[in-house]
Amino acid sequence: MRTIDPVKHEEKRAEILEAAERCFARDGFHGATIAQICAEAKISAGHLYHYFASKEAIVSAIVDAGVEGAASRFAELTESSNAITALVSELARLRALHRKSGAGVHLDVLAEAGRSPAIGAVIQESSKGVRRLLADLLRKGQSRGQIDPDLDADMAAAVLISVNDGSKSLLIRDPKLDAKRSAKAFEAMITRFLSPR
């Protein structure tokens, strides 16, 4: 009975996930092929299916991992003294992140979620989680008097998430866009949106 380490299994899974992430970032959900992902992860084509049931399942896993990341970051944000500046810089951080790794996947996955019920469900579940966390954050800001108490926290959270989604298009529409000036404009919008009047 030599049942082998489930830890190793998880590690391999994570390796494949990282490989897939790189491929999706480079070529998009449809552009990236299983063969590429396997090559990147240095496993055989067939073996990938010991870890993931389908290409879609890989995307699901990536998205799921994203929620957990968001949760931990939001937990930190709650600690910060100024809710708005914290949020503004978090959004800036996300923009910078995608400036490096390519925003394609993010939009690709969203578009795919609009069509594939499987991925759609994953995205909706994930969004619900993130939105709740973000709304809590906003409400905390409201109770501290840092954020306009008249705002509908839940909807403001949804809008902020969509603003983040939209920011993925900035560099696609203008790759030479001045980072500082655009950051300033975003900051202005968010700050004015959330500040008490």
Place this chain on the structure above:
Amino acid sequence: MRTIDPVKHEEKRAEILEAAERCFARDGFHGATIAQICAEAKISAGHLYHYFASKEAIVSAIVDAGVEGAASRFAELTESSNAITALVSELARLRALHRKSGAGVHLDVLAEAGRSPAIGAVIQESSKGVRRLLADLLRKGQSRGQIDPDLDADMAAAVLISVNDGSKSLLIRDPKLDAKRSAKAFEAMITRFLSPR
């Protein structure tokens, strides 16, 4: 003895474009097939290539057509007495439009533009045009005292376009989202962003 009627040619082109738009909206850029588009346009597969050199060329043409539409709408907006409410309602109109026809293509095309240089170039050209029009609109609002004169009009235009892009994700992330409440949140954000202080 067969003279080419350039008018008829353009009409056919437009018909195909509309058919393609319906297909892309339904199934996305990758999901829609040439065969589907041909069926929808009621022409043969081979014949489509008399009008468009490739699938990408169809997308390019659709995007190009989008700029012209935006131009004429913005021209109308310039006439309106209140620049901000006009803008807010235009953005609301676009959201409503996509609520019906599916936002998938919009995001799909953006994602594709991030990868394919061909489509990327088209999107960038188109974005430049729309952004200039929008920035002009904003500057006009500033000169009339309706919009905060301290705003960087050019960047604000870029941000507003990206806000519009992001709004495509709203219903994907939560298909049951309350339309009125979310519209109100958007309105608040745009209004506060642009209003003189």
Place this chain on the structure above:
Amino acid sequence: MRTIDPVKHEEKRAEILEAAERCFARDGFHGATIAQICAEAKISAGHLYHYFASKEAIVSAIVDAGVEGAASRFAELTESSNAITALVSELARLRALHRKSGAGVHLDVLAEAGRSPAIGAVIQESSKGVRRLLADLLRKGQSRGQIDPDLDADMAAAVLISVNDGSKSLLIRDPKLDAKRSAKAFEAMITRFLSPR
């Protein structure tokens, strides 16, 4: 508007069907591959799908063609003066046929029909037709006093079809089986089964 001959289309379809039949006979339903069939029919892999929607659809078409053949042969049998000898020799003819072309497909398709609803439906429909034809034949024999009037014509037809199915196993179970002696045994069984007492 050069709509091309639907006749040519049918001819090509028939060619592919014949090629497929050869492949199925050689390697069975699962053993034969689309690639083999295409090679045998001298067309490309993709082109086959202009004529048949799937591998299963090819089997369906083959089975359907079989019913038509059976119908025309049964029509001839009705003319013959002695119903029983006619039937006996028809069954012998079918055994001889499969002695040449391999009985594998026949059993393969039946087995597949027991599992795949798609093929099952085709086989059931086809069987219904053949059985009705055969039962009519038997009833005609009964009215002429050549066949035992006490027999349940419909069930006898079903049993005879199953006897034919079973005869496909004869050579598989013993490739060296003496053809004449086994034919005689079959003849005895059928004759005694159907003859008036």
Place this chain on the structure above:
Amino acid sequence: MRTIDPVKHEEKRAEILEAAERCFARDGFHGATIAQICAEAKISAGHLYHYFASKEAIVSAIVDAGVEGAASRFAELTESSNAITALVSELARLRALHRKSGAGVHLDVLAEAGRSPAIGAVIQESSKGVRRLLADLLRKGQSRGQIDPDLDADMAAAVLISVNDGSKSLLIRDPKLDAKRSAKAFEAMITRFLSPR
């Protein structure tokens, strides 16, 4: 220090065989996978290969086991006072058996035997054994005056086996076939075939 217990080994082999039989009955020879069989037998994929050299070897073993079963049943039949009714009810028993467990495998294996030399050899060997047993039974009936002495016992045995094979197709061709009426038709055919004139 680890001595192999040949009894345990045989028990495990039998367990796997039963599991495989269930899988083959459900999904056919090609449809059933090694993974399924292993799951059903609650062993690992690799371990199965300690007991059977290949998927074909499993089929061989199942077929072999079938002969032994037939031998013991035929031994009982020899005891019965009326050879024909005993045979008729044995065939009915086999039909009823397959009505429950699915006849697919039987036909599947026969079809496979027509192609694979390995399985073909096993089936031929097994058939030879069963046929000899059955022929002996018939000859015993002849010597007792219960069966037509003019019949070629050996060929009659072959034909009866093929009738049994063919009966597997009855329900596939018509799943709603009336069991009693069809049983009666079979009974009539067998009885008239074998009875002295």
Place this chain on the structure above:
DNA sequence: CATGAATGAGCTTTCATTCAT
């Protein structure tokens, strides 16, 4: 202008089998 037959590379996925542990 217009058709649709034809291509062929490429896709995701499956699965019997092997082997290090």
Place this chain on the structure above:
DNA sequence: CATGAATGAAAGCTCATTCAT
């Protein structure tokens, strides 16, 4: 004895594009 990770060939099928008619 026993596991399950790993392989890799091959399967069915799709689709943008070309071309003879």
